[in-house]
Amino acid sequence: MDTNKFAGIATPIHDFLEKTTKKCFVRCYMPGHKGSENPFDITEIEGADSLYDTDFFSKNAGIIAKSEQNASKLFGSEQTLYSCGGGTLAIQTMLALAKEKGGGRDHVLAARYSHRSFINTCVLLGLTPTWVYPQEYMSAAVTAQDIAAKLNSRTLAVFVNSIDCYGGMSDIAAIAEVCHAADMPLIVDNTHGAYLKFAPVDLHPITLGADMCADSAHKTLPVLTGGAYLHIANKKYCKSAKQLESLFGSSSPSYLILDSLDRCNAEIANHPKKIGELCRKISSLKAKLCDAGYALSTSDYLRITLNCTAMNTTGYVLSAMLREFAIECEYADKYRCVLLFGYGTTDIDLDTVWQVLSANPPMSFAVQNPPAMPKHIKPQWGCVPTKAYFSEFTTVPVMKAVGKICARSASPCPPGIPLVMPGEKITVDCARALKDMGINELSVVI
Ligand SMILES: Cc1ncc(COP(=O)(O)O)c(C=O)c1O
Known part of the structure; x- marks a missing residue:
């Protein structure tokens, strides 16, 4: 029988917003637009709960904690925290939690091509990365062996970015094994991979053994920009998580973003197969493009990464061609052109991409001497x-x-x-x- 294990996931934040905005006619509270910009844009009024103060583990949880519990159930975490400051706030909180429990250690073993939110957080927290280099420029796919070789007595945590900007992924399960054998927390920047939990193969970092991970819900799920999750699997990081999140986050988190995270739970629960189906459609589009002569780089389910170097062209040329047909890419550089799909992608979108790419074969965009992928820059530390x-x-x-x-x-x-x-x-x-x-x-x- 085909049962939906997530059936019945409610929307406590959304329900509250609907009820309260119908009931209250005179808004003598912030924000100043008093509902004219958007009636659901409220502040922490009676009953609205408070993002950093809500108690996830309470039986009498407020609406935010209740909604976070729903997300936690969907993602299989010990605790899930909402962020209205994107994956960035989740990354800041994770590194602060690792530092809090780190016994004075101050080095983070990290994949070289981590996002700037990582190095910025190191600056804020007084941490120094020890870099692990992947095989290729810009790839985040570091190996468990390379991580094992670089762990030392100053290492506080291992930080891995998977999925990277080209769609490359690390072997999180193998890295988790190495980390746990060394009693080291594994922190994953999964900002591009919130959807992985619901992909044909569940490759979500929490499933694969990460201690904590940051998911920018907004990047792939039907959530407003700024909406993200911090998922925690290791109980020892739960106690201070909300406090440390409040160190970095605005004290006025957006209820519009919270509402959108809340509704996303119900959307996924009510359509549990939708992401898997989308992934399969993109896989078959990738296969058709390969048959049509396109060179694709290996990428996660939701990306099509055109390997422009292998097709004697550049990402700039192909992205400009796509733009002429009103298709805007996620990212292009000299070497690659990345098309990113997501929860809202329609069959028409996929068909349009196919029609345009198949009618404009890569050979017609060849350039002379396309640049090869650069080598890594490997500078040494001059100071922290x-x-x-x-x-x-x-x-x-x-x-x-x-x-x-x-x-x-x-x-x-x-x-x-x-x-x-x-x-x-x-x-x-x-x-x-x-x-x-x-x-x-x-x-x-x-
Ligand atoms: C790899 C990576 N990590 C972290 C972030 C920060 O996420 P957010 O924009 O949700 O704060 C980004 C943003 O693009 C990213 O690409």
């Missing part, structure tokens, strides 16, 4: 990131930065992955590589 960030600095042409210490990361956005971090010493090779990557100026410590 916090010290570099809060030192006096000046901005100089990148070749004049040689021998100096980087003060602010250089992160073209998208994808927001820093190429050089505060605290790193700029060598000649590093400066040349940055110049090749289009970075002309750099902020350096005076």
Whole structure:
């Protein structure tokens, strides 16, 4: 029998917003628009609960905790916290939790191509990354063996970004095994992979053994921008989680975002097969594109990553062609062009992409001498990131930065992955590589 194990998931936040906005005619509380911008945009009035104060584990939970419990049930976590500050707030909270329980250790073993929200949090918390390099430039796919080799007595936690901007993934199960054998928490930046829980194969980091993970619900699920989850699997991080989230988050979290996270639970529960079906449709589109002569990079279910280098073209050329047909890509660089689909993607969207790509075969966009993927830049630390960030600095042409210490990361956005971090010493090779990557100026410590 085909039963829906999530049937009956309610929407306590949404129900409250509907009821209260019908009942209350004179809004003598914030925000100042008094409902004219959007009636559901309220503040912590009686009954509305409070994001950072609500008690997830209470039997008499308020509406936010009740809704978080629903999300936790869907994702199989010990505790799920909502974030109205995106995956960034979840990453800040996870690293703060690891630091709180870290016994004074201050190094985080991290995949080199982590997002800038990671290095920014290291700056805020006084942490220093020990980098683990993947095989390829910009890939986040680091191996369990490389992580095992770099763990040491100063390591506080392991931080892995999976899924990366091209759709690459790390073997979270293998990394979790290494981490747990060393009694080390595994923190996953799963901001691009909230949907993985409901994919044809459940590859969600919590399922695979991560201690905590950040999911930007807004990136792939039907949630407003800013809506994210912090999922915790390891009980030891639950107690302080809300307090540490409030260290970084706005004290006025948006009820519009909370409402959207709340409704997302019911949407997924009521349509448990929808994401799996979408993933299968994208897989068959990928197969058709390969048959039509497209070279695709291996990517997660929801991305189609055109390997432009292998097709003698560039991501810029293909994304410009798609734009002419009113198709806007998630991300393009010299080497790849990334199309990202999500919960709201329709059959018409997929068919349009197929029609446009099949009518414009990659051979027609060949360029002379397409650039090869660059090599990794591997600078050494000149000082810890916090010290570099809060030192006096000046901005100089990148070749004049040689021998100096980087003060602010250089992160073209998208994808927001820093190429050089505060605290790193700029060598000649590093400066040349940055110049090749289009970075002309750099902020350096005076
Ligand atoms: C890999 C990665 N991590 C973290 C973030 C931050 O997530 P958010 O924008 O939800 O704060 C992003 C944002 O694009 C990202 O790409």
